[in-house]
Amino acid sequence: MDFCRGYVIVSPFLMKEVEVISFDAEGTLVTPEFSEAIWHETIPAIYAHRTGLDIVRARETVFEEYASVGEQRLEWYDINYWFSRLDLGSAERAIDQCLPRIGYYPEVMQVLSSLGERYRLIVASCTPHEFLRFLLADTEHHFVRVFSSVSDYRQLKSPAFYRSICKEMGVTPDRALHVGDNWQLDFVTSREAGLHALYLDRSGRTDHQSITDLTELERHLI
Ligand SMILES: [Mg+2]
Numbered sequence: 001m002d003f004c005r006g007y008v009i010v011s012p013f014l015m016k017e018v019e020v021i022s023f024d025a026e027g028t029l030v031t032p033e034f035s036e037a038i039w040h041e042t043i044p045a046i047y048a049h050r051t052g053l054d055i056v057r058a059r060e061t062v063f064e065e066y067a068s069v070g071e072q073r074l075e076w077y078d079i080n081y082w083f084s085r086l087d088l089g090s091a092e093r094a095i096d097q098c099l100p101r102i103g104y105y106p107e108v109m110q111v112l113s114s115l116g117e118r119y120r121l122i123v124a125s126c127t128p129h130e131f132l133r134f135l136l137a138d139t140e141h142h143f144v145r146v147f148s149s150v151s152d153y154r155q156l157k158s159p160a161f162y163r164s165i166c167k168e169m170g171v172t173p174d175r176a177l178h179v180g181d182n183w184q185l186d187f188v189t190s191r192e193a194g195l196h197a198l199y200l201d202r203s204g205r206t207d208h209q210s211i212t213d214l215t216e217l218e219r220h221l222i
Contacts, residue, residue: 018196018221020169021115024180025125028200028214029108030135037098038079039066046088062086077128077150095134102135105202111214112142115221120144124165124178126156126185145169157185162193179217 023029040059048058065086066076075081083091115121123146125132132146140146145168149161166173173194180186180200187199198220201210211217 017175018177019120020122020166020171020176021119021217022122022124022165022176022178022190022195024178024182024186024200025123025127025132025135027181027202028179028186029104029112029123029139031103031105033101033103034098034131034135037101038094042094042098043082043086043088046094047086050086050088072156074150074154074156077126079128079130095131099134102137104139105213107213107215108139111217112139115217116142119221120169122165122169123147124149124157124162124180124190126150157182157189159189159193162190162195166193166195177221179211179214 026032026035044055044059044062047053047062048055051058051061053061065082069076071077079091079095083089083094088094112121121143123132123136123143125147126149127135129146129148129151132148133140136143136146145165147161147165147168149155149157153161153164155161162176162178163173166176169176174196177196177198178186178190179198180190181202183199187197190197198217199210200212200214202212204212211220
C-alpha cells in the first residue's frame with residue numbers, strides 16, 4: 001500500500017480541535033509478547049501434548065490452520081474458536097499461564113497520564129474484550145471507553161467502526177485522533193472515516209509522516 005504514503009499528516013493547527021484520542025492496543029500500547037506466547041507457543045504446545053506430535057511439527061500444523069483462516073476473518077481473533085477447532089479444551093488456563101508476559105511499551109504510562117489530563121482517551125482495537133481486559137488491566141483507568149471492533153461490532157476496524165465510536169463518544173470524526181501501528185487498519189481506515197490519524201512505526205523506518213513512539217503524539221497536538 002505504498003501509494004497511500006502520499007497522505008499528508010494533518011497539521012498541528014487542525015489538531016487543536018481534537019477532543020478524543022483513540023489508541024490501538026497491540027503493538028501500540030501493549031507489546032506483542034503476550035499474543036506471541038498464546039498463539040505461537042502455548043497453543044502449539046497444548047496441541048503437541050494432545051496429538052503426540054513433536055513441538056516443531058505441532059507448530060507447523062497449527063500455523064497452517066491459522067493461515068487457512070487468515071486475519072481478515074473474525075475467527076482469527078477468537079481464542080475459543082481455536083481451542084474448539086483444535087480440540088484443546090478450555091482456553092482459560094492457557095490465558096492464565098501467559099498473563100506474566102503482558103507488557104507495555106516504556107513510554108505508555110507517562111504518555112497516558114499526561115494526555116489524560118487534557119483529552120478523553122479511548123481504545124479502538126480489533127482484539128476481543130476477553131483479551132483486552134487482561135491486556136489493558138494496568139492502564140484501563142486512563143480510558144473512558146474501550147472498543148473492540150470484533151466483540152462490539154463483529155467486524156475488523158472499518159470506516160463504519162470508526163464513525164460508530166465517534167458517535168458513541170459524542171464527537172464528530174474531525175474531533176478525534178486515532179493512533180496505531182497498522183498502516184491500513186489504523187491509519188488509512190480511520191482517515192477514510194474522517195478522523196485525524198497518526199501512524200506509529202516503532203521501527204523508525206518510515207518518513208516524517210509517522211511517529212516512532214507515543215511521546216511524539218504531543219508534538220502533533222500543540
Ligand atoms: Mg496494532
